[in-house]
Amino acid sequence: MYVKKTITIPRELEKDVEKYLIGKHYSNLSEVIRDGIRRILREYSKKESIDEVAELYREGKITMREAADIMGLTLRETLEELGKRGVYIHYGKEELAEDTT
Numbered sequence: 001m002y003v004k005k006t007i008t009i010p011r012e013l014e015k016d017v018e019k020y021l022i023g024k025h026y027s028n029l030s031e032v033i034r035d036g037i038r039r040i041l042r043e044y045s046k047k048e049s050i051d052e053v054a055e056l057y058r059e060g061k062i063t064m065r066e067a068a069d070i071m072g073l074t075l076r077e078t079l080e081e082l083g084k085r086g087v088y089i090h091y092g093k094e095e096l097a098e099d100t101t
Contacts, residue, residue, distance in 0.1 A: 007033070054085045064089060 017032055026032045050071055057067045068078040079089065 050081050051085065054082050054087045057082060057090075058087045060090065 014029075017029060021032050022028060026035065053062070053067050053070050056062045057064065062070070064075065064078060067082070068075050071078060071081065073081065082088070
């Protein structure tokens, strides 16, 4: 089921959409808008998921590897995402001992 809405966009944006997207990737403006909204929703959903995983790691409920696996990211990407949220690696005496032996 579809809902019909009226939107207002700047003429420049309309021209860019017609120039770069319609006929090449999409057949009409409605498809462009629907796809854009879907992408935005996925992005926000992923952000919320990362926020939840970051909190679990902060609380010590999961390991860094588990956080990376849940988020579907590499360890480096996971460190970056956690760092953006002010969550840093748990590195204490036990981890130091493991790394030096």
